[in-house]
Amino acid sequence: MNNDKAIRKVLQSTESPRLSADFNSRLMAEVYRAVERKKKRAYVLGLCLISGVSLALIGLAVYVFVTYIPWNFAFELPKFPKIHFSSESKSMYAFSFYIAFLSLILIGLDYWIRRKWMMKKMK
Amino acid sequence: MRLIQYMNNQDELNYIERILAGETNLFSYFVNSYSNSIYSLIVRIVLTNEDAEELTQDSFLKAFKKLDTFKGDCSFSTWLFRIAYNTAISATRKRKMEFPMVDEAMMESVPDEAIETFFDPDENEIKLQKLEEAIGKLNVEEKTLITLFYTEDKSVAELARVLDLTPENVKVKLHRVRKKLYVLMTKGNENEQR
Numbered sequence: 247m248n249n250d251k252a253i254r255k256v257l258q259s260t261e262s263p264r265l266s267a268d269f270n271s272r273l274m275a276e277v278y279r280a281v282e283r284k285k286k287r288a289y290v291l292g293l294c295l296i297s298g299v300s301l302a303l304i305g306l307a308v309y310v311f312v313t314y315i316p317w318n319f320a321f322e323l324p325k326f327p328k329i330h331f332s333s334e335s336k337s338m339y340a341f342s343f344y345i346a347f348l349s350l351i352l353i354g355l356d357y358w359i360r361r362k363w364m365m366k367k368m369k
Numbered sequence: 370m371r372l373i374q375y376m377n378n379q380d381e382l383n384y385i386e387r388i389l390a391g392e393t394n395l396f397s398y399f400v401n402s403y404s405n406s407i408y409s410l411i412v413r414i415v416l417t418n419e420d421a422e423e424l425t426q427d428s429f430l431k432a433f434k435k436l437d438t439f440k441g442d443c444s445f446s447t448w449l450f451r452i453a454y455n456t457a458i459s460a461t462r463k464r465k466m467e468f469p470m471v472d473e474a475m476m477e478s479v480p481d482e483a484i485e486t487f488f489d490p491d492e493n494e495i496k497l498q499k500l501e502e503a504i505g506k507l508n509v510e511e512k513t514l515i516t517l518f519y520t521e522d523k524s525v526a527e528l529a530r531v532l533d534l535t536p537e538n539v540k541v542k543l544h545r546v547r548k549k550l551y552v553l554m555t556k557g558n559e560n561e562q563r
Contacts, residue, residue, distance in 0.1 A: 257519050265425070270401060273400055
């Protein structure tokens with residue numbers, strides 16, 4: 247089957263029309279446009295996400311203020327709820343801060359290792 | 370030969386990694402290397418130069434957008450040919466192209482020995498012209514098979530990847546294409562059915 251010289255000859259000799267001279271440059275221009283579009287889409291998506299989260303936080307803040315804080319319209323400062331710290335809750339807070347601190351260190355380490363790895367790969 | 374191919378594959382994988390990391394301009398390496406091969410395949414499938422050029426561009430853009438899905442388990446050219454083939458096939462489906470059919474019984478009656486020697490000599494101009502006409506009557510899959518097998522020197526395994534077939538199926542189809550060409554050349558148009 248690999249010989250089939252006649253088939254090979256006909257397929258190779260058939261005048262295949264050439265691509266237009268500027269085809270490669272036009273294609274690369276399209277590729278760059280696609281990259282720009284992708285970047286723009288990611289930017290818009292990020293913006294929408296941040297806006298959505300911000301609006302949700304504002305909404306939550308308004309809801310908390312309206313629902314839980316009694317307002318006095320006689321131009322007095324609002325009365326904030328009093329928070330009591332028991333010894334039990336204190337230890338809970340300490341533990342939460344410890345976990346948050348640990349997570350922060352791990353995230354930082356992860357970022358640092360990834361960056362170092364990327365730099366090594368780029369070289 | 371295999372070592373050179375392996376080196377090329379490694380180089381191409383390196384290029385792909387760098388393109389994905391943001392060096393978009395490196396994609397021009399693939400465009401310069403494969404645009405003519407891809408165009409030659411597509412023009413055989415869709416038959417018009419303008420459409421073929423547009424579909425070649427579409428194929429490269431699809432490849433660029435899906436570059437992160439390329440796993441490197443086959444050569445980049447095989448992967449690219451698969452995208453180009455699927456793109457061209459989608460275009461032909463919209464157009465409903467017609468291809469002449471050849472009687473199955475007539476193909477079965479052709480002895481294997483006749484095929485083995487029939488396509489070897491390449492000096493007879495009339496025979497070559499008839500062969501060119503017969504190739505023009507093959508369907509899209511058959512044209513793709515012989516184009517990639519004879520002009521791009523793709524292996525059976527690579528053809529199987531491009532056409533989404535098993536290697537055994539590719540071997541059978543290649544054998545049948547040669548029989549079909551033999552029938553189209555020797556029996557002429559009298560046995561064609563639409």
